[in-house]
Amino acid sequence: MFRSRSIRIFAALLASSTGAMITTSAEARQHGHVTIARGPYGGGYAAGRHVSRQPGSAQVTRGVVTSGGYGYRQTRTTTRGEGTISNSVERQRANGTSMNRSSTATRNPDGSVSTQRNRTGAAGNSQAGWSTIYRTDDGYSRQRGGSTSNGRGYASSRDISVNDGSVTVNRNATTNSGRSVTSSRTYPRPN
Numbered sequence: 001m002f003r004s005r006s007i008r009i010f011a012a013l014l015a016s017s018t019g020a021m022i023t024t025s026a027e028a029r030q031h032g033h034v035t036i037a038r039g040p041y042g043g044g045y046a047a048g049r050h051v052s053r054q055p056g057s058a059q060v061t062r063g064v065v066t067s068g069g070y071g072y073r074q075t076r077t078t079t080r081g082e083g084t085i086s087n088s089v090e091r092q093r094a095n096g097t098s099m100n101r102s103s104t105a106t107r108n109p110d111g112s113v114s115t116q117r118n119r120t121g122a123a124g125n126s127q128a129g130w131s132t133i134y135r136t137d138d139g140y141s142r143q144r145g146g147s148t149s150n151g152r153g154y155a156s157s158r159d160i161s162v163n164d165g166s167v168t169v170n171r172n173a174t175t176n177s178g179r180s181v182t183s184s185r186t187y188p189r190p191n
Contacts (some may be wrong), residue, residue: 044067048063059078071093074091085104086104103116103117114130126149152175156172163189
């Protein structure tokens with residue numbers, strides 16, 4: 001039979017993640033639901049979803065807990081403002097492990113666009129990456145890089161120049177271990 005304690009825990013988990021988004025603003029909106037199912041042999045689960053929106057931000061929390069104590073809770077938060085959009089996701093499992101990831105995209109004053117991504121896994125390992133795209137007089141340039149919690153990483157750039165009859169692509173990449181690669185290729189443009 002489905003344990004009422006599991007339902008109370010599940011409801012508390014949903015409530016704890018949405019409390020920070022509660023506001024007195026008249027423009028704030030919240031809604032959600034919880035579904036409870038029971039199987040013919042005593043099994044069952046509770047699943048729920050809660051959405052909180054206000055100007056410039058939204059938070060969506062969802063989760064599942066089974067009669068055996070398995071389950072997860074996931075919270076996604078999105079914010080927008082001043083040329084930047086950010087998105088973060090946190091997932092917590094009933095066994096105590098968690099993972100999270102986040103991303104940000106920003107339009108800079110010079111017209112370039114920068115992105116940043118981070119991720120931390122359940123075992124504590126993490127990765128990070130970034131990139132920036134610039135417009136140039138004859139094409140565009142992209143710089144990007146990445147790193148991991150075990151010390152690996154790289155940085156690279158790519159510059160594309162568009163001419164009347166050809167496209168030139170210059171690439172350069174360097175790793176934390178000291179390896180580097182440089183290449184330049186020119187491709188004809190169809191008439």
